[in-house]
Amino acid sequence: MGVVGDESNTNPPSKRSRPRARRGAPSVPPPPAVDAADEALQDPDADEERGAVLVTGICGRLGKLLVRELHRTERVVGIDRRRFPDKPKDVVHYQVDVRRKKTRDIFRTEGVRAVVHLGVLHDPRVGERERHNWNIVAFQKILDYIVEYEVEKLVVLSSAAVYGPHADNPQFLPEDAPLLGAQGFGAIRDLIELDMLAQSFFWRHPQTETVILRPCHILGGVRNAASNYLRLERPLTVLGFDPMMQAIHEKDVVRALEHALRPGAKGIFNLRGAGELPLSRMFRKLGTSPIPIPGALATGMLDRLFRYHLSSFPAPELDHLRYVCMVDDTRAREVLGFTPKYDLDQTIEAVVSPRAWVAAR
Template structure:
C-alpha cells in the first residue's frame, strides 16, 4: 500500500538508526531516506541498502560506534537495537540490550543530539488476568513478574525513562507499540499467527491489538516531530478476539486445557520443537490491551493499514 512518507516542518536533517538491518529497521530506512539523511548502525550487514543511506557495521557496545557521530552533525537518533531471542543465552541479550542502550544514549548526550526515539513495546505491561482493558502509559511494567526473560526489555524502557528526566535538553520519546506483525516480521506474535495449527488455550479468547510493521515505521518517523517528548503507547487499527484473527487467516487452532498447555509447551520448547517459551502462553490467555489515545492526540497518529489488512499481512 504505497503512501506518502511521513514528513513535517522541522524534520531533522540527519538521523541515526540503530538496528537498521532488522526488518523494522529496513522498513524505517525506506520510510525516512527520501526525507532525511539516514545513518545506520548495526553489527549485521545491510544488504539492498538504498544508496543515500550510510551504514556503520559495528556492535553497539564497541567504542567504534562513535564513528557514526563524528564528521557529521547528528540531529536525531532512533534506537531499535534491541534483540529478542529466547534461544540466546540471557546474559548475551541482556548485555547487548542494556549496555548497548546506555552506551548509545550517552553518545547522544556527548554529541548534542537533540532528539532521541527509543522503541520499547506494549509487552512491558505484560498480559495479566487482572489487567484493565486499556492500559495507560503510567501502568507499572509488570511483565517480568510472570516472564523473567522480558526484564531486559523493561530495563531498556526504564533506562530510557530515567534518561528522559535526566536530560531535559533532549527530546526523548519512548514508543510502546502493540504486537508488530507484517510479511517480513519474525517476532513471536507473527510466528505464532503463521502456524497452520496453532495451540490455543481451551475456553480463553482474549482481545488482541496488532500493528503493521510499516505503521510502526511511520510511528517512529512521526516521533521525530519537534516538540514531542514522553512515553507513548502506539496502537494499530483496533482490538479483535484471537479466535477472529485465526479465522481470518484460515488457521486450524488446537485448543489445549489451560492446566496442561504450559507443561506441553515447555516440553516442546526444551525439545526444540517450538520457538515459543511456555511463558508466552499468557499472551493467548490474558489481556494486554493498551490505550493509544495519547500518541494519537499529541502526535496526530493514525495507522494506515485497516484491521483486516493488518491481520492478513502475516500470511
C-alpha cells in the same frame, strides 16, 4: 531478530542518486566539515545544518522499512552487526557492534541529529547473559553519546509487552500503568529495563526530546513472536481462553516512528492498530484452525518443545493467549497525532503475505 529476504522485490529502493549521498567506503567517512560545505554547494535547498538520523538495528525488518521511508528526506546512518545487502545508495551503514568504540566515532563524524533505537534483541534463544549485555550496555553507551554530542532526539521502540498480560489488567492500559511484564516472563526484563532507562533519561536530559513508543503486537513480515505465531498452520491455544487482542501493522509502526522524529514530539506513547478482536476471530480471518490445549498441559508441553528446539515460543508467552494486554492510545492520537492507516484485516493479512510471496516464488 531475523531478516525476511523479500524486501528488494516488493518495494525496490530508490534509484535516484542524490547529491547528498555519501560516497566512498562507509567505514572511512570523510571529515564532516568538508562534507557539509560540499553538500551546501551542490544542494542549496537542503538545510545543511540538519544532522543525520542514526538508526540502530537497521537491518531488522522495521529498520529497513523505516529507512526506505526516511532516506528520501533525511540523511540516514545505520548501525547493525548484520549486513545490509540491499540498502539504498544514500544510506551509510556501519556493520559494527554498538558496544564497540567505533560507535563513538560515528557519533562524532556523522553529526547525528536524532537516534532511533531499534536494536533491541528479543530472541529467546540467545543466552540471557549475552542478551542482557547487548540490550542494556549498548543502550547505555548510546545514551552517553547522545549527551556528549548533544543529539536532539531519541526515539526508543519499546513494546506493550512491558505491561504484561494479566487477569487483572484493565481492558486498556494507559502509559502510566506499572510495567509488570516480567512478573510472569523473565526474558522481558531487558525490555523493561531499557524502557526505564529511557524514561530516566527523559527526565535527566530535557534538552534531548525522548520518545518511547509502546506498540501492541506488531504484525507483518517481521519475525516477532506475534507474527510467527499467527503464521503457524496449526497454532496452539489455551482451552477455555480467548482474549481480546490488538495488533498494529508494521508500516504503521514505521509511520509512528516518523511522527516521533518530528520536532516537538516527546514522551511515552502507546500505539494501537485499528480495532481489537478476539484471538479466535483473527484465526478465522487467516483461515487457520487452532488446537486448544488445557492450560496446565500446554505450559508443560510448550516448555519441553521449546527446550528441544521444536518451538520458538517460550512457555510464559502463553499468558498472551490467556489474558488481555491491550493499550489505550489516546495520547498517541491526541499528542503525537498518530492514527493507524491500516485496518485490522490488512494488518492480520500482512502476516501471511510474505509467506504467500515466498511460496509463489
